[in-house]
Amino acid sequence: xxxxxxxxxxxxxxxxxxxxxxxxxxxxxxxxxxxxxxxxxxxxxxxxxxxxxxxxxxxxxxxxxxxxxxxxxxxxxxxxxxxxxxxxxxxxxxxxxxxxxxxxxxxxxxxxxxxxxxxxxxxxxxxxxxxxxxxxxxxxxxxxxxxxxxxxxxxxxxxxxxxxxxxxxxxxxxxxxxxxxxxxxxxxxxxxxxxxxxxxxxxxxxxxxxxxxxxxxxxxxxxxxxxxxxxxxxxxxxxxxxxxxxxxxxxxxxxxxxxxxxxxxxxxxxxxxxxxxxxxxxxxxxxxxxxxxxxxxxxxxxxxxxxxxxxxxxxxxxxxxxxxxxxxxxxxxxxxxxxxxxxxxxxxxxxxxxxxxxxxxxxxxxxxxxxxxxxxxxxxxxxxxxxxxxxxxxxxxxxxxxxxxxxxxxxxxxxxxxxxxxxxxxxxxxxxxxxxxxxxxxxxxxxxxxxxxxxxxxxxxxxxxxxxxxxxxxxxxxxxxxxxxxxxxxxxxxxxxxxxxxxxxxxxxxxxxxxxxxxxxxxxxxxxxxxxxxxxxxxxxxxxxxxxxxxxxxxxxxxxxxxxxxxxxxxxxxxxxxxxxxxxxxxxxxxxxxxxxxx
Numbered sequence: 351x352x353x354x355x356x357x358x359x360x361x362x363x364x365x366x367x368x369x370x371x372x373x374x375x376x377x378x379x380x381x382x383x384x385x386x387x388x389x390x391x392x393x394x395x396x397x398x399x400x401x402x403x404x405x406x407x408x409x410x411x412x413x414x415x416x417x418x419x420x421x422x423x424x425x426x427x428x429x430x431x432x433x434x435x436x437x438x439x440x441x442x443x444x445x446x447x448x449x450x451x452x453x454x455x456x457x458x459x460x461x462x463x464x465x466x467x468x469x470x471x472x473x474x475x476x477x478x479x480x481x482x483x484x485x486x487x488x489x490x491x492x493x494x495x496x497x498x499x500x501x502x503x504x505x506x507x508x509x510x511x512x513x514x515x516x517x518x519x520x521x522x523x524x525x526x527x528x529x530x531x532x533x534x535x536x537x538x539x540x541x542x543x544x545x546x547x548x549x550x551x552x553x554x555x556x557x558x559x560x561x562x563x564x565x566x567x568x569x570x571x572x573x574x575x576x577x578x579x580x581x582x583x584x585x586x587x588x589x590x591x592x593x594x595x596x597x598x599x600x601x602x603x604x605x606x607x608x609x610x611x612x613x614x615x616x617x618x619x620x621x622x623x624x625x626x627x628x629x630x631x632x633x634x635x636x637x638x639x640x641x642x643x644x645x646x647x648x649x650x651x652x653x654x655x656x657x658x659x660x661x662x663x664x665x666x667x668x669x670x671x672x673x674x675x676x677x678x679x680x681x682x683x684x685x686x687x688x689x690x691x692x693x694x695x696x697x698x699x700x701x702x703x704x705x706x707x708x709x710x711x712x713x714x715x716x717x718x719x720x721x722x723x724x725x726x727x728x729x730x731x732x733x734x735x736x737x738x739x740x741x742x743x744x745x746x747x748x749x750x751x752x753x754x755x756x757x758x759x760x761x762x763x764x765x766x767x768x769x770x771x772x773x774x775x776x777x778x779x780x781x782x783x784x785x786x787x788x789x790x791x792x793x794x795x796x797x798x799x800x801x802x803x804x805x806x807x808x809x810x811x812x813x814x815x816x817x818x819x820x821x822x823x824x825x826x827x828x829x830x831x832x833x834x835x836x837x838x839x840x841x842x843x844x845x846x847x848x849x850x851x852x853x854x855x856x857x858x859x860x861x862x863x864x865x866x867x868x869x870x871x872x873x874x875x876x877x878x879x880x881x882x883x884x885x886x887x888x889x890x891x892x893x894x895x896x897x898x899x900x901x902x903x904x905x906x907x908x909x910x911x912x913x914x915x916x917x918x919x920x921x922x923x924x925x926x927x928x929x930x931x932x933x934x935x936x937x938x939x940x941x942x943x944x945x946x947x948x949x
Contacts, residue, residue, distance in 0.1 A: 661687070707892070750894065
């Protein structure tokens with residue numbers, strides 16, 4: 351066998367463990383370029399070693415040889431800086447996916463908790479109504495405008511959506527609950543622990559008769575209670591998913607009208623004329639202070655008026671609106687009917703007397719009916735109004751009318767007697783009282799009796815009472831608000847009354863009326879008058895008065911005395927007897943009878 355020119359296989363030296371040469375240790379050439387690439391790798395296209403048919407490995411292609419040469423001569427590659435894991439691209443991409451998924455998962459896990467919290471907050475919230483206006487009433491419905499607030503709604507903003515009507519139940523005094531109707535509520539938005547309520551809706555009445563009972567309580571009671579319920583509310587709290595199936599259940603206590611007790615004033619009374627059919631026409635305006643937030647459009651209202659169970663007449667008011675939590679002026683017009691019988695005339699006499707003197711009388715206005723502008727009667731509204739009894743203080747806000755404005759004494763005769771020096775007899779045919787009334791009905795005074803004191807400041811001078819007697823009057827209606835005239839008063843066989851404590855005052859009065867040109871004083875007392883009106887003959891007792899009056903004085907008779915003659919009739923050791931003819935001019939309207947005079 352022939353010997354080959356060279357060894358077929360060269361030992362790698364791995365088994366001989368020959369030490370590496372210095373050239374090998376200092377070489378910068380990598381072995382990676384001599385490794386055989388994986389079959390089919392795209393990175394081996396330029397590095398595939400050529401193998402001969404004899405199995406001998408050939409040299410690399412030219413391109414590969416050039417790369418090896420470049421690598422052998424290239425400078426060392428610098429080390430790359432260390433990049434933190436949270437800045438690596440893979441980490442950022444993963445967080446961009448994980449975080450939203452985590453938030454979604456958190457919302458899903460917390461959603462039942464959020465719903466429970468929403469329900470709890472809604473349960474603890476407080477609903478308050480400050481204004482509730484009922485308008486366009488019908489037998490089965492009315493328009494309702496609500497204003498108020500919801501407090502304690504939590505710190506998270508929320509929007510409450512009612513998907514079903516709100517059922518309204520009336521909680522009665524015995525605790526029973528009656529469904530009286532329902533209404534739809536619009537969305538309510540809450541923020542900063544409260545929400546504003548401003549709703550306009552239609553209230554649908556379930557049972558008009560039952561609602562009439564409620565209306566009666568609302569008008570007459572101090573307060574009433576509603577229970578408002580609704581199911582399946584949708585609540586959007588912040589960015590959380592919508593909470594569904596939330597329940598709404600609120601008890602609401604509101605102030606009623608309380609029959610306006612203590613909140614009624616008679617602000618104006620007109621009695622402008624006589625009714626041709628009998629009686630006196632009237633127009634009365636009352637101010638009602640409504641303590642309730644509810645407003646009612648009553649339309650035309652009709653009230654019966656009475657005093658001490660005596661029917662006085664019927665009054666009606668057009669376009670009557672009661673505004674909640676405000677003062678309301680209601681005007682009733684009608685006729686005071688004629689009265690007969692002692693009891694009725696006595697009661698009406700007391701009513702008129704109290705009004706003239708500024709004393710209050712409790713007139714009751716009882717609701718009778720109500721009609722809308724088109725003439726429709728609303729059953730529940732009429733039922734509520736019929737339960738109303740207004741206690742109207744029948745008194746003028748300006749105080750006593752005091753119809754007797756002055757008393758003029760034309761002349762006054764005083765007859766003194768030695769037996770009764772402090773009780774002189776008084777007579778006069780010319781005392782005249784001036785009368786004024788702020789009304790327009792006819793009146794005539796047929797009899798009058800007086801009792802009064804002559805006073806000077808706070809000091810009583812004397813008292814005088816005249817018996818009831820015939821009297822004449824001249825009273826005319828000037829217009830619908832003014833009637834005026836005079837009453838003639840006769841004083842006969844009446845004595846002044848001067849008790850012991852008043853003796854000094856009466857003595858001073860006599861001295862002044864003797865020496866002064868005139869004396870002013872007050873007449874303070876009352877009269878009892880029989881008045882004929884178109885409603886019947888009534889007795890005005892008492893008619894109080896406090897009016898000024900004047901008497902002309904004797905002026906000391908200075909310059910008013912003339913001696914016409916002096917005759918000597920005789921004489922004695924003690925003196926002489928003279929007969930003097932003297933004339934005295936009386937400048938006063940006071941006639942004095944003093945008996946014999948001695949000088």
